[in-house]
Amino acid sequence: MHAVIIAGGLGTRAHAMTGDRIPKVLLPVAGVPIIFHQMRVLRREGVDRLTVLAGHLGAQLAEPLGAEARVLGIALDIRLEPAPLGTAGCLAALAPADDALLVNGDMLFDLALAPLFAFHRRQHALITIVAHPNDHPRTSDLIRERDGLVTSLLPREVPRTRDERNLVPAGIYLASADFFTRIPSGEKADMVRDVLPRVVAAGERVAAYVTPEYMRDVGTEKRHATAERDLARGTVAALNLRNKRPAIFFDVDGVLNEEPGTLGALEPDDVRLVPDAGTAVAEAHDARLLTVAITNRPQVARGDITFDDLDAILGRLEALLAEQGGVLDRIYVCPHHPDSGFPGEVTALKIRCECRKPGALLFRRAMDELPIDRARSVSIGDSLRDIGAARAAGVWAYGVRTGYGCRDTARYPGGAAAAPVPDLMFDDVREAVRFNLSYEKLVEPLTERLLYKTFGWRKPGPRMIAVCGRSRSGKSVIAHALVRASTESGHDCLHVRLDDWIMPAAERRPDDTAEIRNRVDRLPAIVSALRRGETVSAPGYDAANRVAGPPVTYDPTAKSLIVLDGVFAAHPSIRPSLDFAAFVDTPEPVQRGRFAALYRWKGLDDAAMEELWRSRIADEWAAVDAQREHCDVTITSET
Numbered sequence: 001m002h003a004v005i006i007a008g009g010l011g012t013r014a015h016a017m018t019g020d021r022i023p024k025v026l027l028p029v030a031g032v033p034i035i036f037h038q039m040r041v042l043r044r045e046g047v048d049r050l051t052v053l054a055g056h057l058g059a060q061l062a063e064p065l066g067a068e069a070r071v072l073g074i075a076l077d078i079r080l081e082p083a084p085l086g087t088a089g090c091l092a093a094l095a096p097a098d099d100a101l102l103v104n105g106d107m108l109f110d111l112a113l114a115p116l117f118a119f120h121r122r123q124h125a126l127i128t129i130v131a132h133p134n135d136h137p138r139t140s141d142l143i144r145e146r147d148g149l150v151t152s153l154l155p156r157e158v159p160r161t162r163d164e165r166n167l168v169p170a171g172i173y174l175a176s177a178d179f180f181t182r183i184p185s186g187e188k189a190d191m192v193r194d195v196l197p198r199v200v201a202a203g204e205r206v207a208a209y210v211t212p213e214y215m216r217d218v219g220t221e222k223r224h225a226t227a228e229r230d231l232a233r234g235t236v237a238a239l240n241l242r243n244k245r246p247a248i249f250f251d252v253d254g255v256l257n258e259e260p261g262t263l264g265a266l267e268p269d270d271v272r273l274v275p276d277a278g279t280a281v282a283e284a285h286d287a288r289l290l291t292v293a294i295t296n297r298p299q300v301a302r303g304d305i306t307f308d309d310l311d312a313i314l315g316r317l318e319a320l321l322a323e324q325g326g327v328l329d330r331i332y333v334c335p336h337h338p339d340s341g342f343p344g345e346v347t348a349l350k351i352r353c354e355c356r357k358p359g360a361l362l363f364r365r366a367m368d369e370l371p372i373d374r375a376r377s378v379s380i381g382d383s384l385r386d387i388g389a390a391r392a393a394g395v396w397a398y399g400v401r402t403g404y405g406c407r408d409t410a411r412y413p414g415g416a417a418a419a420p421v422p423d424l425m426f427d428d429v430r431e432a433v434r435f436n437l438s439y440e441k442l443v444e445p446l447t448e449r450l451l452y453k454t455f456g457w458r459k460p461g462p463r464m465i466a467v468c469g470r471s472r473s474g475k476s477v478i479a480h481a482l483v484r485a486s487t488e489s490g491h492d493c494l495h496v497r498l499d500d501w502i503m504p505a506a507e508r509r510p511d512d513t514a515e516i517r518n519r520v521d522r523l524p525a526i527v528s529a530l531r532r533g534e535t536v537s538a539p540g541y542d543a544a545n546r547v548a549g550p551p552v553t554y555d556p557t558a559k560s561l562i563v564l565d566g567v568f569a570a571h572p573s574i575r576p577s578l579d580f581a582a583f584v585d586t587p588e589p590v591q592r593g594r595f596a597a598l599y600r601w602k603g604l605d606d607a608a609m610e611e612l613w614r615s616r617i618a619d620e621w622a623a624v625d626a627q628r629e630h631c632d633v634t635i636t637s638e639t
Contacts, residue, residue, distance in 0.1 A: 001047045001113070002098065005038060007105035008055025008081050008090050016221055023057040025105040026064065029218055030231045035061075036068050037108055043072040045113040047101065051077045053090045088196075089189040096177050104171035108227045109215045111172070112241040116209055120174045123148055125207035126199060127179045130172040132215055133329065135282075135322045137166040137315075141192045143208050144311075150206040155193050163268060163315035166322065167208065170215040212290055212329040212370060214239040238288055246376040247290035248436060249363060249395065250281070250328070254382030254403015255429050256293070257317060264299050267309070268316035274402050278324025280430035285327050287437050290370055293331040294362045294379075294389070301337035303344030310335075330370065332362040358388030358413065363395070376488055380432045384412045387420045396484060398432045399425045401601045407544045416542070417550045424480050427597050439481040446478070446582065446635065447485055464531070464562045464577065466569035466631075469584035470624050471616060472594040474637030478584050479565035486561055494559040496530070497552075498523075498566025500538035505546040514620035520568050527564070527574045530556045544602060567620070570627040583631040590638055 007025040017027055025035035039050065050069065054061050058080045069076035081090050087104065094100070099120065101113070111130070120128040129150065131143055142154040142164045154164060169192055182199055189195050200206050214236045218224045230236050238245075253259055256277040260270040285291050299305045305313070314331055321328065334355040337345075354361035367374055379390035382403030390397035399406035399422035406425065409416040426432040435442075467479040476497070483495045501519045508517060515521075529536045533556055540549035556562055570581035586594075592613065599609045628634060 166318035278326035281326030298337035301349035360392035363393035
């Protein structure tokens, strides 16, 4: 394998760091010249021949590069250009016999090259541009592509009339031998501004290889500092395609973008971010999670918009997210619609498909194309279609109270009886992301004590743990975090939500106590059946509307951990049957804020909420708090 490092520039942006005393490719990053970082990755990936095209201060390169090349076992050829010819003009004198990897000399990167070479050959491309999204698309060179082939390049200096998709050439290319014959000899030429636009306009096959791997130029002090931080944190190597990573699958409208109405987004101005949505995506990305959006766009099939219109809409979304630091690694779109009869509809797209949520085809495609650790991945959606798709894809399913708020049972195929239940509900996407980033830490002390020290996790038979506390104390969050962390550690867990036995509002009498509303009298039989390994059925409860929901079945077969979650999960009538019990406490102001958010979502006005709050204090708190003294641990939930 042959690589070419383009190192002939003046390094003007880097003068503050180099003092114009060393060539920019010798600029140290974490104490090691940037070109050494490049050479080490290239050699690891199978490159054994390296050409360095040097220019300004290039005479200084022979000794250090020669020594490094000998250590790595790379055949090195350094060529000094007599005059600067730009990022493409300097390539004209090369005549490689086969494909050659081209790398700008100021790039810190860690790429798996085999997938890039395979993609390049599948596309039969003259040249393949390695591309990625970044956090400043409005000031970057951008690429337009369709089905992996570039349709145009958009240099950042050229005024744009709209936001484009966030797809940026990274400064790395894989070129066929024929590509070099397209470069005029002896002429100064830039790759993005001159040569690539010409070959695209000529109808040549130029491909775009989009990857979530680490690529960052270090030519400015700010980017240099970021690169050093990323090296110190291990981020650079961690993002290589060989490493599986958790993903967050985001729905778009109602989660990242405010719900635009029944017709959906029809123009870029319909994109208005949910507060802090970009920050949420940025926090996930910074934590090394893959950030993937999956969105139904039936407007294309209906003929409301074209694919080009959709690019402008998604480009606006990406640009607004980037203003808050948010970067989506990939956006997957279903353009289909199952029903006909719309004026101007696109007949070829009027089909029943598996990619339209609640179908999971796009989730599976993402898992095929990206290094996703499915067992530790989640989906965040506002619609029960999102929840159903997540269930079918085998990832954790979180709902948010923005958009449809997961109350759209009438829209779900099969109606309320078939509608799935989210693992957890959150106020908005940022709250959901922050839980996803902290759930292991949230229950770390608890899991160690519960599962190993207190009652011997490795003994035969299931363990039954109760998580109880006042309404809106955070007990369901703690219970789910425990189940999720344990499941991801390889244990078979069953999360039994005692809310599924709550009495619907229409069946309650004014003098019913909290125990009656929660059907505490049924708890001994439920626990006893689970202990015997028998399946139990709950009547179901729709918390959003306080009505009966679809029945829920809990099967404890082969489970090693059963977690009971409810306000009375450690009730005295069942406490002797439990192996461990945790009481979740929260400061009253926090609890009241959560209570208000929940019942505002349910549609109550302030007066009704105040009355309900006072009634809960009067008839629930004392009975619930009485469990505390019989619990093994109290957990304080403050966020």
